[in-house]
Amino acid sequence: MSLRQKLLLVALCTLALPVAGWLYVRQMETLLRQGQEQALTATATAVARSLAVTDVPLPQPGTGWYVQQAVNPIVIDGYGDDWAPMTPWSQSLGKQSKLLLAEDENGFYLYIDVRASRRMRADAGDVNALSADHLILQLVQGDQHRRYLIASAAPGAFTALTLDPPAGDLPDRIVGQWQEDGSGYHAELRLPRGLGLSALGVGVYAAADGGDPLAVDVRPLWRYSQYLSQELAQLAPGGTRARLVAPEGWLLAQSGRLTTSGAQPSWWSSVIYHWLLANPLEDGEAWTTDAPRLELPEVKTAGKGQATTLWRQGEQRDSVVLATAVPVERGQSVVGVLLLEQASRAVPLLANRAFFSLLLTSFGVTLVAGAILLFFATRLSLRLGRLRDAVERAQLNDGRLDGQMIQSHFPMAEADDEIGDLARSFQKLFEAVGGYTDYLRTLASKLSHELNTPLAIVKSSLDNLEHAELSDEAQPYLARARDGVARLGTLVRAMSEASRMERAIAAAEPEDVDLAEVVGGCAEAYRPLAGTRQLECALPDQPVHLHGAPELIAQALDKLFDNALSFTPVEGWLRLTLRAIDGGAEIELANQGPPLPAAMQGRLFDSLVSLRDKATPGDAPHLGLGLYVVRLVAERHGGVASARNLEDGNGVAFSLRLHGMPRQRLAG
Template identity: 70%
Template structure:
């Protein structure tokens, strides 16, 4: 990972600031919500106690039949099209029936849907009618009750038959419509509003289920109360939508409406998204709490029905608004008589939380930008300074360890900087001074040694001559002494050859370094050398492969020819008389490659990395008296390759029949005018 990326990662740590702020704003928002919930619950308790004392319109029993207001005119025809808006709130009758009750100015309407796929049919006048499918209705008026029998053997109008004696105010008979299909039957009827019915009993008899044929489920009738609504409007706080529910959750009364808080400003969609996703706890959906719902069935209402108050936040009708619902029981005589539900729109909390969060995010973003910009600028400057040190270090030292002249004493980049980078630059400067001095010492060591060893060698040679003359004057040189003198002379000759080789190596280094480059056709240079090598190859086969087109090159042609001469001389000495040699020139993307391969013994693995060093040779040791081989040829080849920006390589041919020496040349730098 680069330095800039590391510092950028450090800059990202400043994101802990907005995260901590977000947690703080979220906690504050929850505290504000809890405070509002407690306040609204306290208000609901006070209103519930007042309603319990007044007692107007509160239901008396635990179970009742709820009568809904008719939303559309109802035609008594036995079909349920008119009842479709009320169907979601049907009430169960036994295991098979569903009951709907509606009321308008004309009277009380009843719809009963019984699911029975296997019918036992009989008309009311049939003596066995009580053993067939039938319905028993019980109408109550105060403490008085009268039962009626409804049965039919087929679809069509039907008249209810009274089963009990007449009761004042209750009808002796009434008409109904009976419709049926394969799934069951349906009964629709209307009772006059003047009957003053306060209770209803419904019994659905199926012979397959058994039981009493006259049993009914008697419940009081429950409906929306205007008197209770007026009392609730007097007691409920302002800007609160209040509802009174029966113990079963049926709507008994309501007052007020949900009103938006604040100055009426609507937050944008982004602010609403931020609030709901980052700040607010999960809120309930608004559908179960719709204002026109005749019955509420929610966990909070159920909790209040069991005597425990509850509060919940839900989605509001406007964007980014939330509604607080508080449900408390209405208790009288130790018994829950109903549930009071207060609802209040709260947009002050979202606006405040959004304002705080956006302020925090804006500040944090600005701090992050500034901190990141400063760190990025610092990292960029530091990277550039370190890059200059790297470039200077790479340019200062040549491949052979010598300083190439781009580095000058006291001129290393940023060595005068007062910080740690300056300390590093000064350390590099001291290191290159030491390396340069040691490299110069090693480069001149050979010439110094050759100069210093010439005199001792001359003294040894003259001493050997004088010793030989003295022995001859004393009576001749014995055989043992002659052998010792021959060995001493041979060692002295070898030592002299080494001294001359070191001097020659120093001279060649200076000559190669001083060579001037020029633009040449490298193909013609290699072709000229190859023509001269053909006569020297003798009986050996010599092949030359050249590119078809000229190969422009900027270098020293005499140095290249000298290197090829050394390679050819080396290859010729190892190639048998009937062997082969092959010279190849191949262009590269940047420069050229010259390869000279010959048949002969393979290179030892231990010597492949040292072949191009000075005074290293693989040829057989010379016999006493012969001139030793100095091993400077391949060293010259290496110097020529490095002078042209390349390198010299040696390898064994894959088939094991010989070796190949390669010169990779990239060209000498052009002089600047």
């Protein structure tokens, strides 16, 4: 991974800022909700206390019978078709019976559904009516009450039997309809509306089960009150919907409607809020139903004396509704539950604004930080790249150091930062290595100059010893000494020759030549020398022009051929190739033979380096100047000399890549 990519990853770490901001906005939304919850709960508690201390008719503690408002006209026929819209809110009467109560401007209605698998039938006027299946109805009007026996031996109309003496204006005669089916019976009746009943008692007696035939379940009557709704409307704050219900959830009063102020946000803002910012909203479908009974867990909790709140989705887009349920207490008893709802766009609006502001700020900070780090990484990469290129250019292809580049053109050596320190350290290192390399390169010429005088002294001393009388035993030692001096002289002359060749190559005069003619002529001259070896020469069809010294090129080819011939088997092959390249030409001489040692490939073209076997005693030493001359010729022509093993591993190839010598300008 590059430095730029690493710093880009560091820049991406700034993305933690919007994540932290997102968590902050969610926490802010939670705090806003908690503040609204506390405010609405306090308001609902104040309204509940106001209802408790006033004289409004609140239900008494305990259970009651709820009287629904008739949805459509009710016909007294003993069938429950007219009661179908109200059936979901029927009230349990014993284990297997249900009671429905309703009223309209025409009267007060009762519908009793009794499930019984076995029946004992009798009319209300029969002597054994109390022993058969029957109903007991008790009407309560303040302190007055009266009971009635309802029974029928067959489906049809019935007349209730009065069990108690007259009381107040309670009716003396009640008629209704009795119907049966395979699983039980139904009783339907109507009472005058103006009775002002405060309580109602209903009892179901099954002869098969036994029990008290006169037992009744007396409960107060609960109904929706317009007067209580008006009182609630005066106490509830504006913009809210208030509902007062009994502890069992029966609706007693309601006022107000949910209104959401403010402009409607876009669908995109709504999606952002609900998917990213909003804390979970509870299912509030039961809160939105217009039903006489609200079976809510919040009502049950408040009925036990504990206030509770919930957040639900509003009816309008991007709105939320806060609902709270608080108990209405008189004394130590809970007589009702107040439900207060408030719709709002403030929380989503504030959360969206905070989120978008944070998003823009975070994006800007991330963009600026990324741009700064990218600029810094790019600049740092470019500087390191320049330093790398300078280090690579400081070393030439033959391993020598470019002293001019090190001393004059080493980049960023003047910088004051760590890269400048690194550049100066490289420069000092290359200067030291370059000085040592130059010392090694000139060591041969220095040694040849310094060894001439000692060798002359030794040689003259040996010449004088020849004229002296030496024993026969000393003659072999004298011969060995003269042989050693001769070998040393050869080495000194070779080192001097290398220095002279460098000067001669540097002083060569260039001219325009056709390399095809030069290489072709050399190839024809080499054929007799190849003997049994096969020599191939591949030349281009077009002339290959070059501005250079043909005698130097031929000399370099002579050295390459001599080197290749010494390593090629007697039945082997040699291949001389010339090809044109961009800005020059390439001459390659390949031969069959052993591959180049890996450790020697970088030193083949140095002075006094040879791959041939050590000379046997008495033979002239091989000084390894041939490939050194080849390198000097290539460099004189602006090129490079190289060697490589062939891909098939059957030999090696030496090549000269030449670009020509610079043209001399004539003085004007």
